[in-house]
Amino acid sequence: MKQMLASVSALLISVALLILGHGLQSTLLPLAAEKADFSNLEIGAISSAYFIGMVLGCLGAPHVIMRAGHIRAYAAVVSLMSAAAILHPIAIDPTAWFIIRMISGFCLAGFYMIVESWLNESATNETRGSIMSAYVVVLFASLMLGQISISGMDINSFIPFAIASVTVSLAVIPVALTSANQPAPITLVRFRPIKLYHNSPAALVGALLIGVSNGALWSLTPLYGSAIGMSTNQAAFYAAAIIAGGMLSQWPIGRLSDRIDRRLVIMMLAASTAVMALAIALIAPVEFLPAAALAVVIGICSQPGYAIAVSHAFDYAEPEDFVETSSGLLLAFGLGSVVGPLVASLLMVQTGPSGLYFLVATVNVALAAFVFTRLFARPAIAPEEKFDFEYAATAQVGTVISPEPLDVDAANVIPPEEFPAYEDEVYSEADVITEEVVVAEPPEEATGEFGEGTHTTGERS
Template sequence: MAQMLASVSALLISVAFLVLGHGLQSTLLPLVAEQANFSNLAIGAISSAYYIGMVLGCLGSPHVIMRAGHIRAFAALVSLMSAAAILHPIMTDPISWFVIRAISGFCLAGFYMIVESWLNESATNETRGAVMSIYVVVLFAFLMVGQVSISAMDINSFIPFAVASVTVSLAVIPVALTTANQPAPITLVRFRPIKLYQNSPAALVGALLIGVANGALWSLTPLYGSAIGLSTNESAFYAAAVIAGGVLSQWPVGRLSDRIDRRLVMMMLASSTAVVSLVIAILAPQDFGPAVAFALLVGICSQPGYAIAVSHAFDYADPEDFVETSSGLLLAFGIGSVVGPFIASVLMGPAGPSGLYYLVTVVNVLLVAFLVTRVFARAAISQEDKMDFEYAATAQVGTVISPEPLDVDAPNVIPPEEFPAYEDEIYNPEVAVVTEEVVQSDGSGSEAAEEQPAAPDGKSGD
């Protein structure tokens, strides 16, 4: 395992740098927008723009990778995201920020896709779960570090934007200098909601509604904290507490769902989220300690729901449909996340800051009601037919992590011989070596071809 982690250390360092800058921006932007007198509606629309970019990135990133190859696509997307970060203080108006956040979302989705396909291929069947789980832990840990790092900066200055841009830029260096083989297969995202619904109505509707609630929470908790009277520093810790709660509860709740009907677990999570959110909406605790405690509690209740929905869908899906299932549910979650911040921002006008938690309450009540109908409509799957909960494969990160190795013969998996960026290369999945045909002249007009190993950044494996 130590040797395996060493081989992917460059990728994990890149993840740490990029999500550090991303986490800083996610807390910084709502607070700066409020101070710039953006309306709540504008802030909600800007938050939704990020998820619009994420959805478009899930659909479009494979084509960027096919055109340029993994490493060049990685460098281009990270560089564009760094440039977008530094544009915020230069173009301080809602329309510009809407466009910038959509670009950032697109770039981050591509970043996740490249990193996760790379990690998936670098790991063996025995180490894949551990490697991908470490990746998810690194991702969420540095996301929270980025969120709270704002407490050491003056948000009225250029400095936090510059720090966000620099940390994102640094993510290029470990990958650009790595000698590790870049991956070959990537997946084409297909969203067939009818098939997903037929496979598991609870999973699809659950992912959509959880996206509405969690997208609003992730985007607008810094604004909520500021609106109830918390300082900038306290608002940053308040937002991070929601993510921390999810990190703490994800694995235990997942293991619980291995033992009982996952729909019941989703009902339990949605019910508790609705209750806690309603209490927050009514009490609106303004002291830092109680506010953070409630934020941690709502994170514990709300954040594992998506992972349980994906696990429930895997229970009913055929192995060859795992990638399509997870990508489809991720897109459903993304669509919900587009809607959530916008609706919450509308409610935060007449209802005040508590409008955020009223939305979360209503959405989770609707989810409970739907799940009740599903429990009576279809019997629970037998225990022996259930898949074990897989933390990495069900995490709501930017793209798709398959619980199984990608099959290069699957219709939605693209091997490198179909990449324009690798058009002169031959992929041999049996020996995991890419060779290049080199045409040479023997001086008499005849030509000879020989096979040479590709350069390190062009070598691929199954």
């Protein structure tokens, strides 16, 4: 294990540094915006802008990578993200911050694609699952550490923005100094939502509505904490508590979904999230410890939903459709995440801080009701026919590995016409990476041997 992780240590260090800075910004910005007298609606719009950038990055970053190559594209997106971080205290204006957050979202999508390409290139069939699991653990641990690192900082000063920028900048060093060859060129996969819906309505609608709910929670919990009287430090820990709850529950709930109808699991998660959100909205706890405990519980209920939806979609997808399936689900999740913060901020204006949880409750009631109707529309798949749940396979950030070289003449593949950044390299068709906005890895035991050198990488928030 140590030798395996040592081979990708530079990449994991790079991930840790950049996500540390990103996590710091995710907590800092809503609190700093509130201090700067931005309205709740403006803060919600700025939060949505990040997810708009993510969606645009998922669609556009592969073209940047094809044009410039992985190393140069990596240096560009990390440098631009660092510059964006330092611009916040220079241009204290809602419109400026909206644009800056869009840029950050685009850059982060490109960052995930590039890093995951390298991780896949460094992995074998035997080590890929372990490497990607380590990647996801490092990512979420760094995100939580970044969120709570704001503790003790003066959010009215330039310092936390500078620290975020410096941390992101340092992430370029491990990859810039790597001696490893850059991954092979990429190929794009088409997005066909109608086909995806016919394949798994519960998964597509689930990804969309879970995006609305989780996008609002991720973006606005620091603002909620501040609005109910928490200090800056407490608001940071409160936001991190939701992520911690999700990390605790994703694996056991995922394994449970291997044994029973995954639609039942999605429905139960949605129902329990709605109950917890409504309880928080009505109780409106103001003491930090009870509020943080409730945040952990709602994290346990709300965060695994996307992973179960992805697993459910793979249960019905053909191996050659895994890339397209996960791409579509991530886009649906991203679009939902654009809507969530904006609508939640409107409700917070009308009903106070509890508006955030009223939105979460409403969306999850709608999700539970929709999935309930699907239970009668199609019989459950037998447990032995399911793909085994994997932690790295179904995280909002992760990788889809194509089980065999993709056919560049297939209807769902958009082959690149040229690779100017790779003109000195020669690749066979089986060496082409297929990269898009994807977030999961089909289990090896369910799909057989993977085509050597053929893999697909991407991102989700």
